[in-house]
Amino acid sequence: MSAEIICVGTELLLGDILNTNAQFLAQQLASLGIPHYYQSTVGDNLERLQQVIEIASKRASILIFTGGLGPTPDDLTTEAIANFFNTPLVERPEIIADIAQKFASIGRKMTPNNRKQALLPEGAEVLPNPSGTAPGMIWQPRPGLTILTFPGVPSELKRMWQETAVPFLKSQGWGKEIIYSRMMRFRGIGESALAEKVAPLLDLTNPTVAPYASLGEVRLRVSTKASSQADAIASIEPVAQQIRDIAGLDYYGSDDDTLASVVGRLLREVGETVSVAESCTGGGLGAMLTTVAGSSDYFVGGVIAYDNRVKISLLGVNREDLEQFGAVSHPVAKQMAAGVQKQLGTNWGLSITGIAGPGGGTQTKPVGLVYIGIAAPDGTAQSVEYRLGAMRDRESVRSIAAANALDLLRRRLLTRKNKKL
Amino acid sequence: MSAEIICVGTELLLGDILNTNAQFLAQQLASLGIPHYYQSTVGDNLERLQQVIEIASKRASILIFTGGLGPTPDDLTTEAIANFFNTPLVERPEIIADIAQKFASIGRKMTPNNRKQALLPEGAEVLPNPSGTAPGMIWQPRPGLTILTFPGVPSELKRMWQETAVPFLKSQGWGKEIIYSRMMRFRGIGESALAEKVAPLLDLTNPTVAPYASLGEVRLRVSTKASSQADAIASIEPVAQQIRDIAGLDYYGSDDDTLASVVGRLLREVGETVSVAESCTGGGLGAMLTTVAGSSDYFVGGVIAYDNRVKISLLGVNREDLEQFGAVSHPVAKQMAAGVQKQLGTNWGLSITGIAGPGGGTQTKPVGLVYIGIAAPDGTAQSVEYRLGAMRDRESVRSIAAANALDLLRRRLLTRKNKKL
Numbered sequence: 001m002s003a004e005i006i007c008v009g010t011e012l013l014l015g016d017i018l019n020t021n022a023q024f025l026a027q028q029l030a031s032l033g034i035p036h037y038y039q040s041t042v043g044d045n046l047e048r049l050q051q052v053i054e055i056a057s058k059r060a061s062i063l064i065f066t067g068g069l070g071p072t073p074d075d076l077t078t079e080a081i082a083n084f085f086n087t088p089l090v091e092r093p094e095i096i097a098d099i100a101q102k103f104a105s106i107g108r109k110m111t112p113n114n115r116k117q118a119l120l121p122e123g124a125e126v127l128p129n130p131s132g133t134a135p136g137m138i139w140q141p142r143p144g145l146t147i148l149t150f151p152g153v154p155s156e157l158k159r160m161w162q163e164t165a166v167p168f169l170k171s172q173g174w175g176k177e178i179i180y181s182r183m184m185r186f187r188g189i190g191e192s193a194l195a196e197k198v199a200p201l202l203d204l205t206n207p208t209v210a211p212y213a214s215l216g217e218v219r220l221r222v223s224t225k226a227s228s229q230a231d232a233i234a235s236i237e238p239v240a241q242q243i244r245d246i247a248g249l250d251y252y253g254s255d256d257d258t259l260a261s262v263v264g265r266l267l268r269e270v271g272e273t274v275s276v277a278e279s280c281t282g283g284g285l286g287a288m289l290t291t292v293a294g295s296s297d298y299f300v301g302g303v304i305a306y307d308n309r310v311k312i313s314l315l316g317v318n319r320e321d322l323e324q325f326g327a328v329s330h331p332v333a334k335q336m337a338a339g340v341q342k343q344l345g346t347n348w349g350l351s352i353t354g355i356a357g358p359g360g361g362t363q364t365k366p367v368g369l370v371y372i373g374i375a376a377p378d379g380t381a382q383s384v385e386y387r388l389g390a391m392r393d394r395e396s397v398r399s400i401a402a403a404n405a406l407d408l409l410r411r412r413l414l415t416r417k418n419k420k421l
Numbered sequence: 422m423s424a425e426i427i428c429v430g431t432e433l434l435l436g437d438i439l440n441t442n443a444q445f446l447a448q449q450l451a452s453l454g455i456p457h458y459y460q461s462t463v464g465d466n467l468e469r470l471q472q473v474i475e476i477a478s479k480r481a482s483i484l485i486f487t488g489g490l491g492p493t494p495d496d497l498t499t500e501a502i503a504n505f506f507n508t509p510l511v512e513r514p515e516i517i518a519d520i521a522q523k524f525a526s527i528g529r530k531m532t533p534n535n536r537k538q539a540l541l542p543e544g545a546e547v548l549p550n551p552s553g554t555a556p557g558m559i560w561q562p563r564p565g566l567t568i569l570t571f572p573g574v575p576s577e578l579k580r581m582w583q584e585t586a587v588p589f590l591k592s593q594g595w596g597k598e599i600i601y602s603r604m605m606r607f608r609g610i611g612e613s614a615l616a617e618k619v620a621p622l623l624d625l626t627n628p629t630v631a632p633y634a635s636l637g638e639v640r641l642r643v644s645t646k647a648s649s650q651a652d653a654i655a656s657i658e659p660v661a662q663q664i665r666d667i668a669g670l671d672y673y674g675s676d677d678d679t680l681a682s683v684v685g686r687l688l689r690e691v692g693e694t695v696s697v698a699e700s701c702t703g704g705g706l707g708a709m710l711t712t713v714a715g716s717s718d719y720f721v722g723g724v725i726a727y728d729n730r731v732k733i734s735l736l737g738v739n740r741e742d743l744e745q746f747g748a749v750s751h752p753v754a755k756q757m758a759a760g761v762q763k764q765l766g767t768n769w770g771l772s773i774t775g776i777a778g779p780g781g782g783t784q785t786k787p788v789g790l791v792y793i794g795i796a797a798p799d800g801t802a803q804s805v806e807y808r809l810g811a812m813r814d815r816e817s818v819r820s821i822a823a824a825n826a827l828d829l830l831r832r833r834l835l836t837r838k839n840k841k842l
Contacts, residue, residue, distance in 0.1 A: 011633060013457050014602070015448030016642065019440055022462070027436030036434050037469055041443070041460035048458055055476060071613045072632050073623060106810050111613040131812045153635070155817060212437070221437070276704070276725065282711025283697070283704025286725040290703025293779055293815055295727075302725035303735075304697065304707040310722035310765060314735070344731060358714055394714055 002035040004060035006052055008068035008077050009152055010043040020154055021066045028161060032175040033225070034062065044068055049080035057084075061144055062169075067152030069134040071113040077149055078137070082121040085141035089119040095126060099133045127164050132156040138168055146172070180232030181223040182254050184243055187407045189250040191218045197246050207236050209243075216400040249411055259406040260292050266413035267298035270420060272347035272377065274409065276302035277315050277340035279327060279353040280370065285402040300344050305336065315339030328353050328365055333383040337373030341381075348412075349375035350405050354386075356397045368392055370401045374408055377416075384408060423456040425481035427473055429489035429498050430573055431464040441575055442487045449582060453590055454598040454646060455483065465489055470501035478505075482565055483590075488573030490555040492534040498570055499558070503542040506562035510540040516547060520554045548585050553577040559589055567593070601653030602644040603675050605664055608828045610671040612639045618667050628657050630664070637821040670832055680827040681713050687834035688719035691841060693768035693798065695830065697723035698736050698761035700748060700774040701791070706823040721765045726757065736760030749774050749786055754804035758794030762802075769833075770796035771826050775807075777818045789813055791822045795829055798837075805829060 005025050011017050022039050029036040038059060042052045049068075056063050068077030082089050095118035103110040117134045120126065124139035129151065136149040148165055150157040169175060186194060191211055195202065198220065201209045207224035222239055226232035244251050253262045267274060276285045286302045289295055303314045308327055311317040316339040321331045333353050341349025354370030361367035368388035375381040386404055388397050426446050432438050443460050450457040459480060463473045470489075477484050489498030503510050516539035524531040538555045541547065545560035550572065557570040569586055571578040590596060607615055612634035616623065619641065622630045628645035643660055647653035665672050674683045688695060697706045707723045710716055724735045729748055732738040738756040746752050754774050762770025775791030782788035789809035796802040807825055809818050 010631065011642070012443075013447055013460070014451045014600075014642075014644075015444045015446070016602075016604070016633075018444045022433075023436045023439045025436070026434055030435045037464060037466070038473070039434070039462035043458060045458070052459070070634070072616050074631055102810075102812070105812075106808055108611060108614070111611075111617050113613050113617060131814070155636070155814065159814075210437070278704065278707070280711075281704075281708065282716075282720070283699065283702075283707025283709075283723065283725065284711075286699070286704025286727070287702065287708050287819075288704075290701075290705075290727065290819075291816065293777075295703075299703070299727055301727040301731035301735075302704065304704065304723035304725065306707070306711065306717055306720055306722040307765075314722075314724075314764070343735070344728075356714075395712065398708075398711075 002037055002060050003029050003062035003064055004056045005029075005036065005039040006056060006063060006065045007039070007041045007152075008044065008049060008065060009041075010045075010074070012041050012067075013043045021150075021152065021157055024154065024158060025064055025066070025161070028166070030179050031181070032166070032169055033177045033179055034169070034174050044074040044076055046076050046080050046083070049076060050084045053081060053084045057145055061146065063145070063147045065147070065149040066157055069117065069136065069149060069151045071111070071116050071133070075116070078119060078121070081139075081141075081147060081149070085121065087121040087123065087141065090122050091115065091118050092120055092126060093118075095120075095135055098128075098135070102133055127160055129156055129160055130163065131159050136160055138165075177225060177227055178229065178232065179223060179225050180229060180236065181221050182236050182240060184220045184222060184240060184251060185253050185257060186218045186220070186247055186250045187216070187252050187259065187403070189218060189247070194218050194220070194247065194250070198243055201239060201242065204239065207239055209239065215396055216403055249414065252407065252410060258291065259403050259410060260288050260295075263289070263406050263410050263413065264292045264295055264298060266410060266417060270413060270417055273298050273300050274348040274350060275300045275340045275344035275346040276405075277336040277349065277351040277373075278302060278304050279306060279311070279336070279351075280356040281352045281398050281402050282306055284398050285350065285352055285405050288402045288406065300346050303340050303343070311336060314343065316342070326365065328355055328369060328371060330371055330383040330385070333371035333373030334375070334381040335373075337375035337383075338381040341375040347377045348409060349373070349381070350409055352401050352405050354388075354397070354401055356394045356401075358394060368397050370397070370404070372401070372405045372408055374405075374412060376412065423458055423481045424450050424483035424485055425477045426450075426457065426460040427477060427484060427486045428460070428462045428573075429465065429470060429486060430462075431466075431495070433462050433488075434464045442571075442573065442578055445575065445579060446485055446487070446582070449587075451600045451602075453587070453596040454600050455590070455595050465495040465497055467497050467501050467504070470497060471505045474502060474505045478566055482567065484566070484568045486568070486570040487578055490538065490557065490570060490572045492532070492537050492554070496537070499540060499542070502560075502562075502568060502570070506542065508542040508544065508562065511543050512536070513539050513541055513547060516541075516556055519549075519556070523554055548581055550577055550581055551584065552580050557581055559586075598646050598648055599650070599653065600644060600646055601650060601657065602642050603657050603661060605641045605643060605661060605672060606674050606678060607639045607641070607668055607671045608637070608673050608680065608824070610639060610668070615639050615641070615668065615671070619664055622660060622663065625660065628660055630660065636817055637824055670835065673828065673831060679712065680824055680831060681709050681716075684710070684827050684831050684834065685713045685716055685719060687831060687838060691834060691838055693834075694719050694721050695769040695771060696721045696761045696765035696767040697826075698757040698770065698772040698794075699723060699725050700727060700732070700757070700772075701777040702773045702819050702823050703727055705819050706771065706773055706826050709823050709827065721767050724761050724764070732757060735764065737763070747786065749776055749790060749792060751792055751804040751806070754792035754794030755796070755802040756794075758796035758804075759802040762796040768798045769830060770794070770802070771830055772796075773822050773826050775809075775818065775822055777815045777822075779815060789818050791818070791825070793822070793826045793829055795826075795833060797833065
């Protein structure tokens with residue numbers, strides 16, 4: 001009993017898009033404890049699709065397809081599956097009605113080619129797509145073989161997976177022995193440094209601890225197999241506690257926590273507000289803070305001071321300091337933070353000024369040089385210098401800068417909260 | 422004659438890492454004009470690896486492996502290949518010497534498990550790895566079948582591909598005929614509507630035209646096989662021109678063009694500047710505009726007016742209008758745009774106010790309702806209502822809203838440019 005992932009789309013074979021669906025589904029199968037030994041990718045071609053189905057249906061008992069469900073003639077997944085199992089396609093009126101209603105809700109009219117998405121093999125169940133027009137299906141074409149299809153659009157697939165496929169698979173008895181993981185997140189420490197600090201834990205066999213690194217962030221995945229979530233947590237928690245003790249303030253959260261959600265929680269706890277003043281990030285820090293629903297409770301707003309005139313007019317940055325020290329400097333970062341704090345009447349002011357590149361760097365102020373200013377409720381302002389490295393691209397520098405600003409605020413809020421308690 | 426990509430690694434099946442190697446290799450094969458119909462992913466398991474080799478060696482004439490070349494016992498790719506073709510593994514002294522020298526250069530001693538990486542099937546050529554210890558191989562186990570192996574580390578694979586595999590494949594006669602594509606980008610039209618408008622072109626065989634959809638954007642990929650880039654462009658351009666004529670203003674750019682880069686180009690052409698006033702996007706519009714290096718030439722800055730007090734204090738939005746019509750309304754969007762235009766002294770002002778969700782929606786103002794305001798150089802301000810649909814998640818609503826704002830400005834700038842000419 002195992003599952004196999006089949007990704008359909010010529011765009012994958014041409015390298016036009018990155019196959020993030022395969023990773024998502026692989027993680028999901030692992031968390032449900034469903035064995036998974038093969039993944040295949042094939043283009044929008046009926047014959048080759050059927051060949052892949054033939055091979056996979058011999059190896060696995062659950063086939064999971066992504067892609068090729070859309071309204072255009074090159075979307076062939078459903079047709080290939082139905083053909084392979086010699087089953088006619090039947091138009092489902094409930095799908096037509098759903099698609100028509102979705103088009104109406106955005107003020108558009110359903111075009112005739114959308115009818116194609118309403119065709120499913122006889123006997124297949126609709127796997128509803130709440131965020132798009134192409135539904136998937138759940139179908140048992142023969143005993144011992146289950147087929148699930150999903151569109152290729154990652155956000156649609158994820159929602160369909162979580163809302164319908166997971167309950168279905170659990171109803172089939174999967175997910176009893178679960179692989180349970182906690183992803184612990186760290187900021188302000190490198191992968192090898194963290195790995196060295198927690199070295200003895202990396203040799204554990206149950207739970208296991210594995211390090212991962214991504215843009216400016218390190219993670220430790222603590223995993224165990226267990227028959228219930230409670231058992232899993234009981235196995236994981238002592239190790240997680242050891243890791244938290246070792247990492248101290250560099251640990252910021254787990255699983256779905258983000259720097260923005262953690263900072264938001266802390267601001268709520270201390271009952272304080274924040275505003276932002278951004279130069280090189282152009283709004284990215286505000287955008288990051290407001291990824292959290294309900295962030296209006298503590299995020300008031302900000303000033304995007306891309307041009308120096310805005311730094312002067314809206315943030316009250318001193319013109320002479322701008323000329324003497326340059327826009328990318330400690331004094332300007334501090335004044336930006338204090339300026340937005342005052343202008344918007346918030347407890348905290350957070351600012352970013354830096355050289356995102358690729359141009360604009362000099363010997364003394366290279367690409368990747370970023371100053372983050374923080375104005376505190378006690379009326380003081382400080383600035384921290386970061387050298388994010390000339391090897392990083394513009395978007396990496398900008399996104400690490402915004403995250404570092406949040407991390408700076410997080411550390412200050414933690415200290416403040418502990419003082420208040 | 423076709424190639425097949427086989428990615429080896431249990432970490433791929435667990436979803437621990439994203440398979441960027443498959444995309445890189447797919448792009449490379451396309452640019453060399455090497456047909457490529459299947460990709461497989463399999464874990465570090467000798468038997469299953471051999472099964473995949475059996476299937477792939479029947480379908481393709483070039484097998485490209487990534488992963489499973491390292492020094493640890495779970496690295497089995499080379500062994501599986503040699504076993505499948507009944508060929509003994511032979512230790513290569515030149516590889517041992519190379520690995521020992523690499524360890525010496527960083528002041529370390531080669532550990533015994535590294536010897537494993539020096540084993541290659543009899544008759545195989547070494548595919549050198551200048552940036553790591555695990556070399557690959559180029560091997561013809563039987564006439565008409567070529568095997569290339571690469572480590573899974575993306576940077577090592579890329580360098581080995583470019584320095585050795587590409588010259589080898591070209592020496593075999595590949596790369597004479599290239600596949601050349603143009604990705605044409607559209608905004609403000611759905612996939613099915615565009616597909617219907619260009620329906621006859623979707624049946625072309627050379628060049629081919631294929632539609633793709635992603636978040637709020639539709640693309641058409643126009644592809645051709647040709648012996649030179651000039652020939653390819655000559656074949657593609659007439660079709661691209663037809664598409665541009667059909668799509669009109671809904672076509673915004675091709676290939677690496679983004680809405681932000683296109684808007685930036687237009688602002689430069691007309692010599693005008695823009696500022697932004699953002700509510701629900703929280704800075705995302707400014708962040709999008711400033712993804713473009715050099716955007717400081719036309720982007721001055723903005724105000725993140727998340728809280729209504731900021732809309733009043735910094736943007737001069739009328740308090741009574743806020744109370745009467747609500748923050749998400751035509752009058753407020755217009756006043757935000759006009760307010761930031763005036764406050765920052767720019768030619769254009771662009772504003773966004775909306776309900777990003779998941780909470781905050783009402784019967785009359787549902788999640789996904791967004792007003793985009795635009796204040797023009799002639800002193801007028803207008804606002805456009807978008808219903809992005811309650812089925813979309815918070816981040817989708819925010820990112821589509823920001824992109825729609827750029828698209829609105831793009832259309833106005835195009836009209837303005839044509840008037841000026």
